[in-house]
Amino acid sequence: MSVTVGVDELLNENNVQIYPNPTTGELTIELINQNNEWLTTILDVQGRTVVEKSFTGTKINLKLELANGVYLVRVTNKNTNEMVMKKLVVSE
Incomplete structure (x- = not known):
């Protein structure tokens, strides 16, 4: 699942x-072919930043300590404010 914001604000979700x-x-x-400065935000289902x-x-590895559940991962280009959101499931 991906979430659309504004068409001119989106990164290509396939990247x-x-x-x-x-x-x-x-x-x-x-991030494929996207060597930039990024902000990664993980949100819970209430929209709170966790x-x-x-x-x-082009790559970051995160060690998460989150409860089981569904989250949204928002990746934002810090220079252009383009973003993409993807669903993440945490299940231990």
Whole structure:
């Protein structure tokens, strides 16, 4: 599942991969051909930020300590504010 915001604000969702999904606690976010500065935000189902990490490059590995459930992962280009959102399932 992906969430659409405004058409001119979106990254190509095919260029953003999150895996494994579902995850047991470790998550990789990979941006294909997108070497930039990024902000990764993980939101719970109430829209609250539960994780926020900045990184530069094309990949980040996160160790998550989240309760089982469904979350949204938002990846934002810090230079252009383009973003994509993807669903993440945490299941241990």
